[in-house]
Amino acid sequence: MPIYQEKKNGKSTYTVVATAKISGKQVNRKRRSISSLAKAKRVEIDLRLELRQLKESPNRHTLKDWSNICIERMRLQFKKSTIMGYQGNFNKWVIPCLGDFFLDQITGAMVHELIFEKIQNIILDGRRSILKQIKRILTMAVDEGLISRNPAKGITVTVPEAKQAILNRAEIDALLFEAKKHEHPFYNHWALALLTGMRNGELHALSWTDVDFENKVISVTKSWSIKDGLGPTKSTKNRYIPISNELEMFLTNLKSKKLNDDGKVLEQLDHWISGEQAKILREFCGEIGITSIKFHDLRATFITQMLIRGVSLAKVMKIMGHSTIKTTMRYLRLVAQDTQGATESLGIALPRDFEQENVVNLFQH
Numbered sequence: 092m093p094i095y096q097e098k099k100n101g102k103s104t105y106t107v108v109a110t111a112k113i114s115g116k117q118v119n120r121k122r123r124s125i126s127s128l129a130k131a132k133r134v135e136i137d138l139r140l141e142l143r144q145l146k147e148s149p150n151r152h153t154l155k156d157w158s159n160i161c162i163e164r165m166r167l168q169f170k171k172s173t174i175m176g177y178q179g180n181f182n183k184w185v186i187p188c189l190g191d192f193f194l195d196q197i198t199g200a201m202v203h204e205l206i207f208e209k210i211q212n213i214i215l216d217g218r219r220s221i222l223k224q225i226k227r228i229l230t231m232a233v234d235e236g237l238i239s240r241n242p243a244k245g246i247t248v249t250v251p252e253a254k255q256a257i258l259n260r261a262e263i264d265a266l267l268f269e270a271k272k273h274e275h276p277f278y279n280h281w282a283l284a285l286l287t288g289m290r291n292g293e294l295h296a297l298s299w300t301d302v303d304f305e306n307k308v309i310s311v312t313k314s315w316s317i318k319d320g321l322g323p324t325k326s327t328k329n330r331y332i333p334i335s336n337e338l339e340m341f342l343t344n345l346k347s348k349k350l351n352d353d354g355k356v357l358e359q360l361d362h363w364i365s366g367e368q369a370k371i372l373r374e375f376c377g378e379i380g381i382t383s384i385k386f387h388d389l390r391a392t393f394i395t396q397m398l399i400r401g402v403s404l405a406k407v408m409k410i411m412g413h414s415t416i417k418t419t420m421r422y423l424r425l426v427a428q429d430t431q432g433a434t435e436s437l438g439i440a441l442p443r444d445f446e447q448e449n450v451v452n453l454f455q456h
Contacts, residue, residue: 094131105131109138113146120191141193152237154197154228155190161231172318180221184210194229194238202243219248257392257425262381269379277371279345280357281389286338288393288411291368291386292316293324297356302342307334311412317366330412394422 095106105128109120120138125131145151152160158181166174181190188205189197206222213221222243229241258266263285270278283294292314301310309332314324324330334342342356350358362371369385376383384392390411397407408419 094128094135096128107131107134107138109135109142111142111146113142118142118145122191144193152194152232153191154194155186157194157232157237158185158190158228161228164231170316170319170322172316175318176220177224180224184221185225194232197229197242199242199244199246203246206246206248215248215250219250222246222248252421255391255422255425256382256384256388257395258382258384258388260396263392263396265379265381266376270375275375276358276360277363277368277375279350280360280363280368281372282341283357284386284389285393286335286341287332288390288397289332290314290325290390294357295359295363296321298354299346299356300354302334302346302356304334304339304342307339308332309334317364324412326412326414328412330410332410391422391425394419395425398422398426 093108095108097104097106104123105125107122107125111118120141122131122134122138125134145153158177162174162177162181165177185205188209189201192201202222202225205225206218210218210221226241226243229238229243232238233241267278267282267285269275270281275281280294283289284291287294287309289297289309289311293311295315296313297309297311301312303310310329311324311332312329313321315321345356353359362368369387372386372389373383394407394411397410398404404416404419404423407413407422408416411419413419
């Protein structure tokens, strides 16, 4: 079993390589950046024992082997972009640190060290995503009976909640009025987003066959993205959006214009297909002097408007396709942004402070 010495900037490190033939396959194990020869020899013993255990228990998986198995299984369930995310994060961060360890050797401390110390130059949201992926892979190992518990279960990455931008009612009216007045190419897209709360990809995929005028309902069954093309919705579940009277008039008028030959409801603009819809909306909001929002914020605006008008959380959750009521409840805090000034109509005025020298004390004898 070879031990290699490497020198860099005058400092020596050692690499240990182990190989064995198990079930007709050549299996390799490697440990790099060992600080001393004595430690390298101890690692050599550990690797020999590891390969012997693997030979005696061929069903014992390393994290590298198991993650490859799991990702292949997930191809039938998840979008292409999701699979690419798993592969990218595991190949770059997880496998180099934990890949050669057997599943039952991995501890919570090892996962914690990887997430909070070894991963470099990644924001908290990115670390949380990697941790979530590790947890899923290890949970699948628990379900298969390969390990008794998930060592990453108690580890969390706390990410400060990003401030959600929304439009209030006056800003909604301003956006639609100015867009209509200037014949903005995205007017129909913004209007439909505000009237339905549909995601950008769902609007992309929406066809006239999904619009049921007779029963006044829109079926949301698919979504589109640059990476994945046409596929299921984000939750992979179908949902239905009621068609209001205003939305019915808008859709009827839109259908009469026959903007597309492919049966799509909205015109497939070049800037929309290339993913520039958020930038264009932000720029237009800046031009007309209202809150600068992204395209997805139109969905949040729709949700808050429903909540302000007394639609129950359960109904909002169902219309939006949220998997839990907790997701819907996040928008309750945003409702206050649209109710600023509403209490001015109370008309209650408190007595003002008086200048002391101009006041005569009527009760002084």
